[in-house]
Amino acid sequence: MKPGRRQFLKLGLSASAALFPRIARGQPAARVVVVGGGFAGASCARALRQLDPRIGVTLVEANPTFTACPFSNAVIAGLRELSAQQFGYARVAADGIAVARATATAVDPAARSVTLADGARLPYDRLVLAPGIDIRWGALPGYDEAAAREMPHAWKAGDQTLLLRQQLEAMPDGGLVVISAPANPFRCPPGPYERASLVAHYLKTNKPRSKLIVLDAKDAFSKQRLFQAAWAELYPGLLEWVPLSKGGNVTSVEPATRTLVTDFARHRAAVANVIPPQKAGHIAEAAGVADKTGWCPIDPITFESAREPGIHVIGDAAIAGAMPKSAFAANAQAKVCAAAIAKLLAGVTPSVPKLINTCYSLVAPDYGISIAGVYAPAGGQLADVPGSGGVSPATAPRATRAAEAALAEAWFGTVTGEVFG
Amino acid sequence: MKALAVAIGLVSVAAAGAAAAEPPPGAAACSGCHPASSRVTSPVPRLAGMDRGAIARAMHDFRAGTRAGTVMDRIAKGFTDAEIDAIAAWFAAQR
Numbered sequence: 025m026k027p028g029r030r031q032f033l034k035l036g037l038s039a040s041a042a043l044f045p046r047i048a049r050g051q052p053a054a055r056v057v058v059v060g061g062g063f064a065g066a067s068c069a070r071a072l073r074q075l076d077p078r079i080g081v082t083l084v085e086a087n088p089t090f091t092a093c094p095f096s097n098a099v100i101a102g103l104r105e106l107s108a109q110q111f112g113y114a115r116v117a118a119d120g121i122a123v124a125r126a127t128a129t130a131v132d133p134a135a136r137s138v139t140l141a142d143g144a145r146l147p148y149d150r151l152v153l154a155p156g157i158d159i160r161w162g163a164l165p166g167y168d169e170a171a172a173r174e175m176p177h178a179w180k181a182g183d184q185t186l187l188l189r190q191q192l193e194a195m196p197d198g199g200l201v202v203i204s205a206p207a208n209p210f211r212c213p214p215g216p217y218e219r220a221s222l223v224a225h226y227l228k229t230n231k232p233r234s235k236l237i238v239l240d241a242k243d244a245f246s247k248q249r250l251f252q253a254a255w256a257e258l259y260p261g262l263l264e265w266v267p268l269s270k271g272g273n274v275t276s277v278e279p280a281t282r283t284l285v286t287d288f289a290r291h292r293a294a295v296a297n298v299i300p301p302q303k304a305g306h307i308a309e310a311a312g313v314a315d316k317t318g319w320c321p322i323d324p325i326t327f328e329s330a331r332e333p334g335i336h337v338i339g340d341a342a343i344a345g346a347m348p349k350s351a352f353a354a355n356a357q358a359k360v361c362a363a364a365i366a367k368l369l370a371g372v373t374p375s376v377p378k379l380i381n382t383c384y385s386l387v388a389p390d391y392g393i394s395i396a397g398v399y400a401p402a403g404g405q406l407a408d409v410p411g412s413g414g415v416s417p418a419t420a421p422r423a424t425r426a427a428e429a430a431l432a433e434a435w436f437g438t439v440t441g442e443v444f445g
Numbered sequence: 446m447k448a449l450a451v452a453i454g455l456v457s458v459a460a461a462g463a464a465a466a467e468p469p470p471g472a473a474a475c476s477g478c479h480p481a482s483s484r485v486t487s488p489v490p491r492l493a494g495m496d497r498g499a500i501a502r503a504m505h506d507f508r509a510g511t512r513a514g515t516v517m518d519r520i521a522k523g524f525t526d527a528e529i530d531a532i533a534a535w536f537a538a539q540r
Contacts (some may be wrong), residue, residue, distance in 0.1 A: 075467075352477050359473035367467075375467065378528065380474035382516050396516040398471070398523025412523030416515070428515055434487045435478050441485035442476055 053078035054369045057138050057148040059128045059307055061085030063092075064339030064354035065154030066116055067443045071362035073119045079369065082122040082146055084138065085113065090444065093212065094351050095436055096181040100189045101222035102230075103389055109181055111444035131311035133332045150365050153313060153320070154339045154358070155305025156180070157211045157349075160318065163301040164277060171279035175296040178219075179211060191295045192223065197231040199294030202284050204239045204274045206301045209319065211340045211349045213246040214395065216299050218385040221251065223297075224259040225388050237291060238265045239284060240272040246348070247385060247395055247415050254387040274298070304341035311335055319343045324401035326364035326374050327357060336361050345405035346397065353381045355439055376401060378409070384432030392428030469531035471524060478516075493539035500533035 053076065058069045061083055069083045090111045098104040117123045124146070130139040131153075137145045159177060161168050167175070176191070178184040192201070201223060205216035220238045227234040236259075244267075245251075255263050266272035271288035278285065282296040303309075303318030313320045313329040320337040321330040324345065329335045338361045339354035347353045356379045364374035379399045384392050397413035399406045416428060479492045492500060506512035507521035508529075514521075524532070 071473075355477055356474040359468075359476075363467055363473065376470065378470035378474075378523070380471065380477065380520055380523075382477060382520070394516055396519040398520055400470075409523040412519060412521075414519045424515070431478075431489070431515060434489055438476075438478055438480050438485050438487045438489065441480065442482050445482060445484050 053080075054149040055080045055082070055147060056150045056152065056365060056369075057082045057084060057146050058152040058154060059084045059138065060154035060156060060305065060339070061087070061090055061113060061116070061123070062154060062156055062339060062354065063351040063439065063443055064156075064358045065152065066090070066113070067355050067358035068152050068154060068338060068362045069121050070116060070119050070443070071359045072365060073121060075362055075366040076369075077120065079366065080122075081120075082124055083113070083116060084124045084126055084128045084140065084146070086125065086127045088112070088125060091181040091185075092351070092436075092440060093179075093181045093215075094439075095433075096178070096185045097215070097219040097222045098386065098389075099181075099185050100178060100192065100219065101226040102189060102193070103222065103225075106182075106186060109185075111440055113444070115445055128307045129310065131307065131335070133312065133335060136334060149334075149369060151311075151335045152361060152365070153305075153308055153311060153335060153337045153341060154354070155307045156340045157302040158305050160301040160303050164274065164298070166277040166279065167298055167300050171277060171298075174279040175277060175282055175293075175298045177298055177300055179215075179299055179302070188295070188297055192226060195231065195234070195294045198233040199231065199235075200291070201227065201234060201236045201295045201297070202239060202291050202293040203236070203297045203299065204277075204284055205241060205245070205299050207241040209349065210299070210302050212383075213348050213350075214251075214383060214385045216240075217245055217247070217251045218387070219297070219299075220263060220265070221254065221259070221385070221387040224255070224263040228259060228262055232262075234262070234294075236263045238263070238272075239274050239286060239291065240265065240267050241274065242272075243267045243269050246383075247393055249418060250393045250415055251385075251387065253418065254391060254393070258388055258391070304337075308337060308341050313337055314341075315343075317343070324404065324406045325376055326368065327361040328364075336365065345399070346408045347379065347381055347399050347406050348383065348395075348397075350381055350383045351439060352383060352435070353379070355443065356380055379406065382435065384428060384435060386429055386432060387425075388429075390429050391422070391425040392430070392432045393425065394428055394432075469528065469535050471528060472532045472535050475532070475536075492536040495536055497533045497537035500536055501529050504529040504533070 092109045126140040176184045176188040178188040276285045284291045308314040327336045338357040340349040360377040367374045382396045393416045398409040507517040
């Protein structure tokens with residue numbers, strides 16, 4: 025080694041020691057705690073380790089396995105098993121991430137620590153909250169946790185998914201199924217309509233004298249024209265969508281009789297799927313990063329909370345402007361957030377990102393449609409890049425719809441493989 | 446004072462290194478569909494190590510509508526020439 029180079033390294037060491045005192049003491053460069061092991065959290069934890077292996081990353085997740093929501097509508101319709109939705113954290117841990125199977129109950133932003141249910145405290149330099157959604161119990165009169173055992177929401181995949189499937193399987197032919205969809209915003213904007221489609225497919229195939237009504241708190245929804253054209257083609261007379269303006273808004277439910285009440289009618293269902301109003305997962309509220317809407321305002325470059333410095337919010341819990349609450353979006357946000365955190369920890373200004381979303385919906389097992397978007401920060405929010413994005417063509421041969429159904433499956437394999445495999 | 450100047454120089458060298466490794470805007474989202482991990486198999490092509498010109502050409506053709514796509518035609522319209530070039534170069538350099 026040339027003397028000049030040695031001299032440089034020596035100086036470099038002292039400079040590093042001043043700027044990054046922890047490195048000089050042989051400790052990790054920084055500690056990042058990620059709460060929530062879904063498409064956002066698990067992806068962010070892994071991306072952080074990949075960007076800078078010196079960062080000590082702890083992933084806090086209460087469940088031993090993750091149960092994915094995308095494709096869970098196919099489980100409800102009997103087209104897929106729940107096990108195909110479930111993923112463990114072994115590979116995440118193998119990346120050198122400390123996986124803490126625990127519930128985060130509190131955050132002290134001043135002390136920069138997360139408190140777990142057992143009282144343990146995890147200190148952090150940067151905290152990432154990726155808690156997904158919680159149901160807003162009580163927002164719909166009559167709908168509480170007990171009611172969800174009669175009228176499942178199935179909007180967090182797992183037992184609720186299986187309960188709704190079992191109810192459909194137990195229902196005699198000729199029964200009335202009712203799905204209620206909430207006002208915006210909520211997890212997975214096209215989700216209720218994909219679910220309606222696949223439930224209709226199940227009924228058409230197995231119980232053709234049955235009827236499905238969708239009671240909607242909105243007059244418009246994602247991929248609406250594509251869904252409605254497909255419903256007219258595939259499920260005429262079976263599936264009826266009732267928009268807000270035609271009395272679709274459910275004002276209360278009566279679980280004892282599985283009745284959904286609107287301003288105009290009472291619908292007594294054989295099977296009732298109530299997709300209720302939602303909010304960011306509880307820890308967001310506990311950390312003080314949720315605003316009065318129940319969701320979390322963020323900086324569109326770093327996903328850092330607009331309310332609490334040092335805390336980043338990604339995935340469904342965040343108010344991400346034009347980006348929908350989807351698994352694809354959560355995964356894309358996770359990588360941008362990880363890159364921003366790595367730079368912030370190094371004292372470098374994060375780059376202005378560009379993000380993508382793609383969401384597929386199945387209208388039937390071999391009939392897929394999609395929506396895509398490209399997003400960039402504008403006016404303090406994530407906005408659509410003008411001229412980009414949009415939905416599948418309004419008219420297309422069935423081969424195109426079949427190709428999109430296959431691509432939906434391919435996407436699921438890729439995103440779950442990238443995040444958990 | 447001299448030491449401080451050297452320290453600042455080092456920080457910018459480190460920053461340049463981080464910037465080189467970091468995917469350009471938009472590139473990180475590609476792996477939502479195009480696998481990055483070698484453990485993932487998909488009919489959607491892997492981009493890492495692909496020819497820079499081929500990636501850029503595909504994006505330009507999708508954007509112009511001269512190549513049929515299912516979602517790439519809609520996504521490519523969100524990227525400028527410079528962004529496409531940066532993404533193509535970055536993926537071409539990946540292993």
